[in-house]
Each structure stands twice: as C-alpha cells, then as structure tokens.
Amino acid sequence: MELLSVGEVAARLGVSPSAVRVWGTRYGLVASARSEGGHRRYTPEDLALLQAVHEAVLSGTDPAAAAAAVRGIETADDVPALPRRRAGAGGTGLAVPGAGREARGLARAAARLDEMRAEDAVLAALRERGTLDAWDDVVRPVLIAAGAHWAATGSGIEIEHLLTQAVTTALIRHAAALPEPPPERPVLLAGGPQEEHVLPLYAARAALAEHGVPSRLLGPRTPMAALATAARRTRSAAVLVWLSRPDEAAADGLAEVAAAHRRVRVLVGGPGWGDVAPGPATAPADLAEAVTVLDRHWRGR
Numbered sequence: 001m002e003l004l005s006v007g008e009v010a011a012r013l014g015v016s017p018s019a020v021r022v023w024g025t026r027y028g029l030v031a032s033a034r035s036e037g038g039h040r041r042y043t044p045e046d047l048a049l050l051q052a053v054h055e056a057v058l059s060g061t062d063p064a065a066a067a068a069a070v071r072g073i074e075t076a077d078d079v080p081a082l083p084r085r086r087a088g089a090g091g092t093g094l095a096v097p098g099a100g101r102e103a104r105g106l107a108r109a110a111a112r113l114d115e116m117r118a119e120d121a122v123l124a125a126l127r128e129r130g131t132l133d134a135w136d137d138v139v140r141p142v143l144i145a146a147g148a149h150w151a152a153t154g155s156g157i158e159i160e161h162l163l164t165q166a167v168t169t170a171l172i173r174h175a176a177a178l179p180e181p182p183p184e185r186p187v188l189l190a191g192g193p194q195e196e197h198v199l200p201l202y203a204a205r206a207a208l209a210e211h212g213v214p215s216r217l218l219g220p221r222t223p224m225a226a227l228a229t230a231a232r233r234t235r236s237a238a239v240l241v242w243l244s245r246p247d248e249a250a251a252d253g254l255a256e257v258a259a260a261h262r263r264v265r266v267l268v269g270g271p272g273w274g275d276v277a278p279g280p281a282t283a284p285a286d287l288a289e290a291v292t293v294l295d296r297h298w299r300g301r
C-alpha cells in the first residue's frame with residue numbers, strides 16, 4: 001500500500017502542506033498510518049477523503065460541512081462506503097456534501113457508472129416523494145455535484161452522461177405510469193435553439209403530469225420559429241423555453257412565440273436568461289413555481 005507524507009498529499013491535491021495539516025487537526029481528517037520511523041503517513045483511503053473535501057471546497061461548500069459529510073458517508077452503517085478513489089488516476093468519486101441518503105446513493109451509483117442502479121434510485125425517489133421534492137432534494141444536488149466536479153477537475157464527463165441517461169429514463173417512466181392528462185391546449189417545453197440541457201424540462205413534464213396538466217416536450221435545440229408553429233397548431237396554453245447559457249436567437253424569437261395565438265403565455269427558465277425575463281416572458285425561479293404558473297395558465301386562471 002502506498003503511504004504518503006503530508007508534502008506528497010499536498011502536491012497531489014494542489015494545496016499547501018499547512019492546508020492539509022489544518023484539515024487534519026480541525027476536521028479530523030488525519031493520517032491513519034505511520035512510517036517505520038514513526039512519522040504520520042496518509043493511506044489511499046485518507047487521500048480519497050481529503051480529495052473529496054478538497055473538491056467540495058472548490059465547489060463552494062464550507063470545509064467543516066464538507067468534512068463532516070464526507071466522513072459521514074464513509075462511516076454510516078446503512079450505506080456502503082463511497083467508491084475509493086485512486087490518487088492521480090482521475091478520481092471517480094462524486095462528493096455531495098450535506099445531501100441525504102438518497103442523493104448519496106444516486107451519486108455513488110453514477111460514480112460507479114451503474115446506470116440501472118442510478119435509474120432505480122431516481123425512480124424510487126420520484127414515486128416516494130413526487131417530482132418536485134425528488135428533483136430538488138435528490139436529483140439536482142447530484143447534477144450540481146457532477147457539474148462542479150467537471151468544472152474543478154476537467155474529468156467525469158462520462159458520469160454526467162450516464163447520470164443524464166438515468167435521470168431522463170426515470171422521469172419518462174414515472175410520467176408514463178401516471179394517468180394521461182386530457183390532450184387540449186398542452187404546455188410546450190423546449191430547449192433554446194443552441195441548448196443541449198433539457199433535464200429540467202423532463203422534470204417539468206413529470207411534475208405537470210402529476211397535476212393532470214398535459215405537456216409536449218420538443219427537446220434540445222428547438223428553433224424558435226418551430227416552437228411558434230407548434231404553439232399555434234396545438235393552441236398551447238403556455239410555453240416554457242429553457243436556456244443554460246445566454247442565446248440571442250432565443251431571446252429574439254420570444255416575440256414570435258408570444259404572437260403564435262391570442263392566449264398563449266411565454267415562460268423562460270434557466271440561468272441563461274439572466275436576472276430579467278425578456279419582453280413578453282415571465283421567469284419562474286424554480287420547478288415548483290414553474291409548475292404552479294403553468295397549471296394556472298392551463299386552467300385559464
């Protein structure tokens with residue numbers, strides 16, 4: 001087993017040796033082995049814990065909370081330990097500090113690239129809690145952790161892809177098992193013209209189905225003219241356009257969508273729209289608000 005000195009751990013993490021020592025004394029993440037000469041040495045497990053805390057800190061989490069969460073994950077009786085990360089091998093762990101048992105289970109399955117287990121974890125959360133809670137408390141923390149992991153390390157894109165697949169399929173299965181809402185004036189859900197991110201729209205569709213509100217998902221990269229045509233053809237009560245990143249073509253096309261027919265309402269969602277909703281649109285802050293507003297528009301209130 002490779003045993004590392006504090007300097008070697010610091011070099012692998014890209015932090016100073018004093019940071020490693022401080023994490024040790026302050027948060028109990030100490031070296032658990034000794035060299036023959038009696039000096040403290042870090043085992044691969046110690047390094048994996050420190051790495052998880054370091055990533056959590058990079059993604060903006062308080063170090064004390066991150067350390068507690070990581071140590072909790074490792075020691076909880078009811079959950080198997082996090083997959084061990086190999087130092088220098090582009091670690092595959094996905095720390096979700098502060099998250100509950102279900103989110104940690106989902107993160108663990110995704111990090112192991114266990115698609116079926118990840119899908120089952122999402123589906124179970126959807127059935128037990130309903131879409132709004134499952135999205136906010138289970139799915140979203142893991143998506144955010146996956147994005148933060150990629151932004152901090154440049155690795156783990158395969159985890160993001162597998163997670164996307166598992167979440168999408170679970171949301172489809174959940175929505176398909178619900179009673180089919182009436183077909184009239186469906187809400188349209190579309191990603192902007194350049195947009196690949198559409199998971200929040202799958203979540204919206206499942207949550208609307210729970211409310212008995214019909215919707216149609218037009219998916220990623222929807223041209224705004226096509227969205228306007230769909231709104232006119234279906235006499236849609238409302239449309240929701242998702243943007244993760246700013247896109248002028250989407251903003252420019254909103255007026256055409258709003259003019260599709262007399263009663264259509266336009267909503268925008270996602271960080272790409274900035275702080276102010278453009279032109280004719282309104283911007284719900286989260287999934288729950290979006291579903292409330294869309295439900296109201298569909299019922300003509």
Ligand code: B12
Nearest residue numbers: 143144147151164195196197198199200269270286287290
């Ligand atoms: C899954 C994912 C992907 C998947 C998308 C698959 C799919 N079918 O959707 C794939 C792998 C394809 C992908 C691709 C890319 N991605 Co990506 N991706 C993500 C990830 C991990 C989750 C996206 C998501 O669903 N977010 C939804 C929730 C989780 O976001 P949220 O911030 O909590 O949401 C807030 C609000 O939007 C709102 N909200 C939440 N849910 C809902 C629902 C509704 C209806 C409403 C109204 C509001 C609402 O509440 C929250 C806070 O108030 C994010 C990480 C992240 N933090 O979002 C990166 C992220 C969005 N991706 C990013 C990037 C850079 C890319 C790529 C450009 C990478 C590349 N170089 O190719 C490409 C984009 C290509 C393109 N043309 O669009 C960046 C965007 C940074 C930026 N702003 O520019 C992020 C933030 C990762 C990061 N940390 O840097 N990605």
